[in-house]
Amino acid sequence: MELLTNTNHGLYCPQADVYIDPWKRVKKALITHGHSDHARPGHQQYLCHTKSVAILKHRLGKAITVQGVDYNECIRINGVQFSFHPAGHIIGSCQIRVEYKGEVWVITGDYKTQDDGVCTPYEVVQCHTMITECTFGLPVFRWEAQEKVAKNINAWCLENERNGETSLIYAYSLGKAQRVHALLEEGIAQVYTHPTVYKTNEVLLEQHLFDRTSICFDKDHFPKKGGIIIAPVAFSRSNWVKKNRKLQEAMVSGWMQMRGTRRRQGLDQGFVLSDHADWKGLLMAVKESKAERVIATHGYQDVFAKYCTELGLQGETYDTAFEGETVDV
Amino acid sequence: MKQFVQLYRSLDQTNSSIKKVQALVNYFDIADEKDALWTIALFSHRRPKRTVNTKVLREWAAELAGIPLWLFEDSYHIVGDLAETISLCLPAPRKQDDKNLCYWIDYVRSLKDLSEEEKKSKITSAWDSLESDARYLLNKFITGGFRVGVSQKTIVKALAKKYGLDEAVVSHKLMGNWSPDTHDLQSLLFDTSMADMDAKPFPFSLAYPLDQEVEDLGSLDSLLFEYKWDGIRGQLIKRNNEWYLWSRGEELITDRFPEFKSVLDINTDNFVLDGEIIIRKDGLIKDFQELQTRIGRKNVSKKKLQDSPAAFIAYDIMEFEGQDIRHLSQDERRKKLAPLITLLPNQQFSLSAEIKTSSWDDIKKLREEARSKKAEGVMIKQRSSPYQTGRKKGHWWKWKLDPYTIDAVMLYAQRGHGRRANLFSDFTFAVWDEGSLIPFAKAYSGLTDAEFKQITQWVNKNTIERFGPVRSVPAFHVFEIAFEGISLSKRHKSGVALRFPRIKRWRHDKQAKEANTLADLKKLL
Numbered sequence: 001m002e003l004l005t006n007t008n009h010g011l012y013c014p015q016a017d018v019y020i021d022p023w024k025r026v027k028k029a030l031i032t033h034g035h036s037d038h039a040r041p042g043h044q045q046y047l048c049h050t051k052s053v054a055i056l057k058h059r060l061g062k063a064i065t066v067q068g069v070d071y072n073e074c075i076r077i078n079g080v081q082f083s084f085h086p087a088g089h090i091i092g093s094c095q096i097r098v099e100y101k102g103e104v105w106v107i108t109g110d111y112k113t114q115d116d117g118v119c120t121p122y123e124v125v126q127c128h129t130m131i132t133e134c135t136f137g138l139p140v141f142r143w144e145a146q147e148k149v150a151k152n153i154n155a156w157c158l159e160n161e162r163n164g165e166t167s168l169i170y171a172y173s174l175g176k177a178q179r180v181h182a183l184l185e186e187g188i189a190q191v192y193t194h195p196t197v198y199k200t201n202e203v204l205l206e207q208h209l210f211d212r213t214s215i216c217f218d219k220d221h222f223p224k225k226g227g228i229i230i231a232p233v234a235f236s237r238s239n240w241v242k243k244n245r246k247l248q249e250a251m252v253s254g255w256m257q258m259r260g261t262r263r264r265q266g267l268d269q270g271f272v273l274s275d276h277a278d279w280k281g282l283l284m285a286v287k288e289s290k291a292e293r294v295i296a297t298h299g300y301q302d303v304f305a306k307y308c309t310e311l312g313l314q315g316e317t318y319d320t321a322f323e324g325e326t327v328d329v
Numbered sequence: 330m331k332q333f334v335q336l337y338r339s340l341d342q343t344n345s346s347i348k349k350v351q352a353l354v355n356y357f358d359i360a361d362e363k364d365a366l367w368t369i370a371l372f373s374h375r376r377p378k379r380t381v382n383t384k385v386l387r388e389w390a391a392e393l394a395g396i397p398l399w400l401f402e403d404s405y406h407i408v409g410d411l412a413e414t415i416s417l418c419l420p421a422p423r424k425q426d427d428k429n430l431c432y433w434i435d436y437v438r439s440l441k442d443l444s445e446e447e448k449k450s451k452i453t454s455a456w457d458s459l460e461s462d463a464r465y466l467l468n469k470f471i472t473g474g475f476r477v478g479v480s481q482k483t484i485v486k487a488l489a490k491k492y493g494l495d496e497a498v499v500s501h502k503l504m505g506n507w508s509p510d511t512h513d514l515q516s517l518l519f520d521t522s523m524a525d526m527d528a529k530p531f532p533f534s535l536a537y538p539l540d541q542e543v544e545d546l547g548s549l550d551s552l553l554f555e556y557k558w559d560g561i562r563g564q565l566i567k568r569n570n571e572w573y574l575w576s577r578g579e580e581l582i583t584d585r586f587p588e589f590k591s592v593l594d595i596n597t598d599n600f601v602l603d604g605e606i607i608i609r610k611d612g613l614i615k616d617f618q619e620l621q622t623r624i625g626r627k628n629v630s631k632k633k634l635q636d637s638p639a640a641f642i643a644y645d646i647m648e649f650e651g652q653d654i655r656h657l658s659q660d661e662r663r664k665k666l667a668p669l670i671t672l673l674p675n676q677q678f679s680l681s682a683e684i685k686t687s688s689w690d691d692i693k694k695l696r697e698e699a700r701s702k703k704a705e706g707v708m709i710k711q712r713s714s715p716y717q718t719g720r721k722k723g724h725w726w727k728w729k730l731d732p733y734t735i736d737a738v739m740l741y742a743q744r745g746h747g748r749r750a751n752l753f754s755d756f757t758f759a760v761w762d763e764g765s766l767i768p769f770a771k772a773y774s775g776l777t778d779a780e781f782k783q784i785t786q787w788v789n790k791n792t793i794e795r796f797g798p799v800r801s802v803p804a805f806h807v808f809e810i811a812f813e814g815i816s817l818s819k820r821h822k823s824g825v826a827l828r829f830p831r832i833k834r835w836r837h838d839k840q841a842k843e844a845n846t847l848a849d850l851k852k853l854l
């Protein structure tokens with residue numbers, strides 16, 4: 001029997017009878033991070049990093065039963081040893097290491113190898129088998145240094161401010177929104193956040209995990225001229241956006257690397273900035289983990305597994321049965 | 330190429346046509362004349378001749394990127410654009426570019442007579458001195474298909490603004506056979522020598538699809554109805570006893586349709602006709618398929634001319650007795666057009682007859698019968714309208730027939746491009762024939778995002794076999810496929826070829842065995 005198997009409820013460890021990021025309701029779930037394609041509602045017990053506890057309660061309800069674990073802390077369940085390690089994806093995100101009778105697996109969850117200055121940076125965890133995400137597992141994805149992207153974002157906001165236009169930045173409410181916010185230079189313009197982002201920030205502020213403040217965008221508080229708004233992409237369909245002519249819209253996402261996706265979104269600007277590893281990041285993570293067996297999931301798994309095989313590793317895939325696409329790109 | 334890259338970025342980054350025009354004007358202010366001319370050429374689909382084939386480009390790019398060829402090809406499949414895939418895969422440049430646009434265009438053109446080794450070294454060295462966007466543009470000069478969301482209208486507006494010219498005049502000047510080798514900016518925009526102007530076509534007037542109730546267009550007698558012929562749009566020019574034929578894509582296709590030379594048989598000279606090129610034999614209009622066999626051929630054999638003779642169904646006239654009459658009303662233009670057509674040899678030329686109608690119900694019924702006339706629907710034109718430049722609302726409408734539909738079974742699924750790369754979005758469909766399923770069409774558009782996700786999950790769970798990005802699946806799901814036309818084809822296993830097939834809806838209510846048969850499909854022929 002394998003230490004971990006892919007079931008229709010999600011990734012399962014039979015020996016410990018627990019699931020990792022399951023997408024259907026289970027008794028005990030280990031959660032890599034707070035994004036909705038990983039932390040699903042309805043499990044009886046949740047186990048995650050301490051920094052993710054408040055996030056999970058905020059998103060899944062105060063009533064959930066959740067236990068927080070620190071980095072490197074060992075949890076033993078029926079002889080299987082579990083520990084959480086920084087994944088550098090968003091605040092509280094972890095890779096989960098699973099060890100049983102000397103065999104070690106690592107489930108990366110979502111990760112990036114770049115240090116974004118907001119969350120705990122990625123750490124290499126050595127293992128025999130690595131289950132890695134590969135959202136951007138193609139050689140066309142290569143991220144530029146964060147400082148360079150930050151410079152472009154700030155220049156764009158400044159120009160809009162000078163033209164009396166509002167900069168509307170679309171970013172996922174947990175993770176990307178805080179990262180972008182932290183990259184904005186103080187004093188360019190007043191920052192507004194969409195209520196979803198604002199509430200997420202409040203949760204993080206309370207936990208001292210984030211320190212930027214903003215005005216919550218609502219019917220009484222909105223920029224009349226200039227200003228910056230950080231909002232989830234769904235906001236683009238709101239009447240306020242549709243009616244407002246003095247707006248410049250930008251999306252911040254790894255997908256902005258491809259001209260086709262950039263253009264299809266019908267935006268004025270696309271900034272290439274992702275919370276997932278790029279091609280080089282993935283290859284580095286695989287190499288440094290010393291894994292002999294690499295199971296690719298969550299993205300271009302066929303391509304990535306095939307390439308791992310060519311590198312002399314045992315490349316395999318897990319098809320994800322996630323209902324949606326990846327949410328946080 | 331920095332100025333041009335900057336222009337490309339500004340154009341690519343905005344959806345506002347005002348900003349696009351401004352970006353072009355700013356560029357024309359600073360660019361040197363030769364660069365400006367090439368920019369105009371590139372934006373009006375005049376690219377340098379291809380000097381390198383794309384197969385070797387892919388090999389060199391993979392080699393330089395340090396990845397196996399299959400990985401490059403897979404990436405290309407997902408990105409969907411070769412120039413872009415190359416520019417993204419390659420490592421950062423080690424050299425700096427300070428050359429202008431013309432330098433790089435000439436660089437690409439100079440490859441023509443070089444050996445493959447020399448080409449490779451020149452191209453890879455170019456890649457190594459250009460940053461990502463500039464590389465992308467260079468690759469586009471090589472491969473063609475350069476599009477940046479700049480319409481002809483935008484470039485015309487920008488030039489008119491920059492040089493204080495009339496938009497209609499600029500639009501006219503940019504048409505036809507010119508290139509940066511034959512013209513400079515001065516002669517292109519300001520010269521009015523007749524010899525040069527003789528072959529110049531007018532910008533075509535384009536129709537909007539009818540998106541409202543036909544009754545709401547106005548009173549019945551203010552509108553002109555004619556059939557929408559299923560051929561290719563053409564503009565026939567006769568000036569100073571020479572003739573020229575242009576396609577809508579601004580291609581000079583005079584040589585491809587030598588039969589229209591008979592336009593020289595009459596004494597009347599100096600006129601320009603707008604109409605549809607179709608194949609007509611013994612008075613009968615043939616399928617579009619037959620026209621297709623002629624479109625691509627530069628040298629038409631005698632036999633081809635005999636088997637598939639072309640005809641020109643004229644529906645408008647822009648120039649008469651040497652005068653631009655586009656400002657006249659539709660009705661007045663027709664008064665000039667009709668008698669002129671009667672003078673022309675009727676084997677090749679005819680008038681697109683007005684459909685006389687007395688009621689809205691009547692015209693609806695006549696539209697339904699369009700197929701029997703080998704037409705795709707009905708055109709509706711405002712009788713009082715002048716001949717417009719490009720697509721303008723409120724003058725011409727196309728009122729197409731509802732498409733054909735057939736229920737088919739999904740057999741293969743393929744991953745999509747870009748953001749859709751995680752979803753299955755390209756499908757092959759089949760119909761029944763004596764107990765087995767015969768693939769007959771590929772379609773990719775027509776499902777909602779939620780349906781794409783649903784079908785993707787199902788494909789993931791039910792894959793039988795994988796062939797690269799393609800997976801075969803069990804015969805289970807039925808989809809209604811819509812298409813515009815159908816004709817016999819020897820190249821297809823099913824024996825038929827469809828025009829514009831697409832998914833109309835997912836028939837959850839039908840089982841695979843209830844899908845249509847090949848015989849049903851052939852009945853539509």
Ligand SMILES: [Zn+2]
Binds near residue numbers: 038089328
């Ligand atoms: Zn995530």
Ligand SMILES: [Zn+2]
Binds near residue numbers: 035110298326327328
């Ligand atoms: Zn995820």
